[in-house]
Amino acid sequence: xxxxxSLLDLRDLAVSFNTEEGLVQAVDGVSIELRAGEVLAxxxxxxxxxxxxxxxxxGLTRGPNATIAGSATxxxxxxxxxxxxxxxxxxxxxxxMIFQDPMSSLDPVYRVVDQIVEQIQAHRxxxxxxxRERAIELLDAVGIPDAAKRxxxxxxxxxxxxxxxxxxxxxxxxxxxxxxxxxPTTALDVTVQAQIIDLLRDLNQRRxxxxxxxxxxxxxxxxxxxxxxxxxxxRIVEQGTIDExxxxxxHPYTWGLLDSxxxxxRPRPKRLSQIPGMPPxxxxxxxxxxxxxxxxxxxDRCTEVPSLLPRVAAAPGHLDRCWLxxxxxxxxxxxxxxxxxxQPR
Amino acid sequence: MSATSEGLLEVRGLVKHFPIKSGLLVSREVDxxxxxxxxxxxxxxGETLGxxxxxxxxxxxxxxxxLxxxxxxAGSVRFGGRELVGLRQRELRPxxxxxxMIFQDPYASLNPRxxxxxxxxxxxxxxxxxSGAELRRQVEELLERVGLSPEHxxxxxxxxxxxxxxxxxxxxxxxxxPKLIVADEPVSALDVSIQAQxxxxxxxxxxxFGLxxxxxxxxxxxxxxxxxxxxxxxxxxxxxxxTADQVCERPIDPYTKKLLAAVPIPDPxxxxxxxxxxxxx
Numbered sequence: 001x002x003x004x005x006s007l008l009d010l011r012d013l014a015v016s017f018n019t020e021e022g023l024v025q026a027v028d029g030v031s032i033e034l035r036a037g038e039v040l041a042x043x044x045x046x047x048x049x050x051x052x053x054x055x056x057x058x059g060l061t062r063g064p065n066a067t068i069a070g071s072a073t074x075x076x077x078x079x080x081x082x083x084x085x086x087x088x089x090x091x092x093x094x095x096x097m098i099f100q101d102p103m104s105s106l107d108p109v110y111r112v113v114d115q116i117v118e119q120i121q122a123h124r125x126x127x128x129x130x131x132r133e134r135a136i137e138l139l140d141a142v143g144i145p146d147a148a149k150r151x152x153x154x155x156x157x158x159x160x161x162x163x164x165x166x167x168x169x170x171x172x173x174x175x176x177x178x179x180x181x182x183x184p185t186t187a188l189d190v191t192v193q194a195q196i197i198d199l200l201r202d203l204n205q206r207r208x209x210x211x212x213x214x215x216x217x218x219x220x221x222x223x224x225x226x227x228x229x230x231x232x233x234x235r236i237v238e239q240g241t242i243d244e245x246x247x248x249x250x251h252p253y254t255w256g257l258l259d260s261x262x263x264x265x266r267p268r269p270k271r272l273s274q275i276p277g278m279p280p281x282x283x284x285x286x287x288x289x290x291x292x293x294x295x296x297x298x299x300d301r302c303t304e305v306p307s308l309l310p311r312v313a314a315a316p317g318h319l320d321r322c323w324l325x326x327x328x329x330x331x332x333x334x335x336x337x338x339x340x341x342x343q344p345r
Numbered sequence: 346m347s348a349t350s351e352g353l354l355e356v357r358g359l360v361k362h363f364p365i366k367s368g369l370l371v372s373r374e375v376d377x378x379x380x381x382x383x384x385x386x387x388x389x390x391g392e393t394l395g396x397x398x399x400x401x402x403x404x405x406x407x408x409x410x411x412l413x414x415x416x417x418x419a420g421s422v423r424f425g426g427r428e429l430v431g432l433r434q435r436e437l438r439p440x441x442x443x444x445x446m447i448f449q450d451p452y453a454s455l456n457p458r459x460x461x462x463x464x465x466x467x468x469x470x471x472x473x474x475x476s477g478a479e480l481r482r483q484v485e486e487l488l489e490r491v492g493l494s495p496e497h498x499x500x501x502x503x504x505x506x507x508x509x510x511x512x513x514x515x516x517x518x519x520x521x522x523p524k525l526i527v528a529d530e531p532v533s534a535l536d537v538s539i540q541a542q543x544x545x546x547x548x549x550x551x552x553x554f555g556l557x558x559x560x561x562x563x564x565x566x567x568x569x570x571x572x573x574x575x576x577x578x579x580x581x582x583x584x585x586x587x588t589a590d591q592v593c594e595r596p597i598d599p600y601t602k603k604l605l606a607a608v609p610i611p612d613p614x615x616x617x618x619x620x621x622x623x624x625x626x
Contacts, residue, residue, distance in 0.1 A: 247614075
């Protein structure tokens with residue numbers, strides 16, 4: 001049973017694909033809960049399984065060579081076993097999604113307003129005039145200037161940022177309770193990215209829209225998320241509140257991610273700290289902890305898979321998958337900080 | 346010749362406009378895209394100049410025009426004391442040994458039907474510097490230098506990850522021991538943990554070979570890390586130049602300020618403080 005206040009509840013979600021080269025375990029036992037009203041960020045690098053997790057919720061990974069196991073309940077409905085019709089009724093309606101590239105998600109031959117109208121009329125019995133009015137209202141609400149006039153534009157007449165705004169307007173058209181945003185700002189310039197993040201934050205706070213944010217960008221996470229799940233090679237390796245992840249990170253992979261960032265608000269280090277090696281192939285992931293081959297602190301026990309558990313006594317909601325004792329982690333972390341400080345540029 | 350007082354690369358008043366044509370039968374020029382619109386730059390030997398700007402600011406056109414891959418409309422590019430603008434391809438070819446480029450997309454910039462050895466050794470062979478066993482030895486050494494293995498010699502690009510492909514591109518760029526490397530968004534297609542590896546590799550190679558970098562990126566954090574000086578480009582023009590710390594800590598131009606203010610800070614507490622400050626103001 002899902003806890004009260006839980007909007008989306010994933011339990012041991014596993015997605016694998018049969019490919020010519022073999023079985024790819026893209027998502028390997030993901031359990032996480034998104035509470036109503038929060039922004040949950042899933043952060044990870046390419047191949048971590050973050051996008052497959054999101055698209056599976058929308059039923060977009062279904063196919064003859066995909067095997068989906070586990071459970072994902074959204075507002076009490078099981079999404080994994082839902083029929084295509086049931087999914088269609090939920091998708092776009094209670095559960096909406098926006099993608100990285102707004103140009104390829106909009107139909108180039110239809111006017112922007114008509115695409116929103118179509119979505120509204122697909123789910124609601126609304127007259128065209130009324131649906132059009134609603135669409136213009138939405139475009140205005142997401143910050144399209146002169147929305148009544150621009151609504152009749154074609155997608156190619158919009159800039160990248162305006163297209164993403166139009167996608168968000170479309171996603172909001174039926175007042176969903178959850179928005180899945182898959183790398184919503186990755187294709188945008190940094191100044192436009194800042195505007196879209198502000199818009200999403202505003203929607204979260206004013207309209208009580210819950211957001212599942214999928215991103216590779218830790219900076220974006222820090223700007224908007226309430227809670228964070230860090231994914232690596234198909235598994236969540238750490239999850240917690242945003243402050244827990246940024247200020248008390250427990251997993252060596254999270255340390256590596258945070259340390260390899262360049263920060264314009266800090267003195268430059270002589271050298272960027274780097275995670276050695278590269279992510280494992282999901283065709284033949286390493287035994288035990290998937291991060292083990294790249295981890296400078298790995299020891300014997302790491303050949304067994306650590307469970308995702310609360311390991312810090314004072315923070316029951318802060319989970320990680322690492323066998324190191326919390327006290328030992330703290331020592332290692334502090335030693336790492338000292339090394340970094342000892343060689344200023 | 347006053348080559349001693351001038352830098353390795355001196356760009357003056359560089360212009361590249363692309364015509365916008367209209368008309369069905371007789372097309373005429375109705376307007377132009379001013380991709381590079383009067384740019385001055387200078388790079389001293391051994392330094393890294395970072396060039397930042399958003400998409401459409403003209404960064405990539407500037408790189409290609411500097412290297413004479415695109416013919417500039419006007420202006421001058423002096424490299425090692427020699428004017429490049431107006432030279433014929435035949436005259437440019439020997440000079441190209443000293444100026445190489447690293448591209449953004451390691452998937453598109455390597456010929457998928459060539460083996461790694463051919464890709465990396467291509468420039469050496471083309472300039473007639475080595476052949477046969479000697480060529481192979483040099484290429485294997487280059488592969489090792491960029492963190493690959495000599496056994497990769499006979500493999501094809503599709504067998505490598507994005508980060509490894511960028512290493513291949515780097516090996517090819519340093520194969521001729523150039524003086525100048527123009528790196529156009531060399532890490533923006535890569536994951537963060539791999540980005541740091543490539544940035545550190547470029548740093549090491551600079552120390553080892555005394556390379557001069559024109560490092561282009563939209564990510565101001567990465568640019569600040571690698572650069573001695575930074576030039577900010579906007580609308581085909583350089584709007585601000587200064588040392589890396591000057592530009593990032595005490596920006597003067599309003600566009601630079603806007604760009605810096607938009608960079609996400611990976612520090613939630615600081616962000617909350619910034620937002621609280623902004624809503625009070």
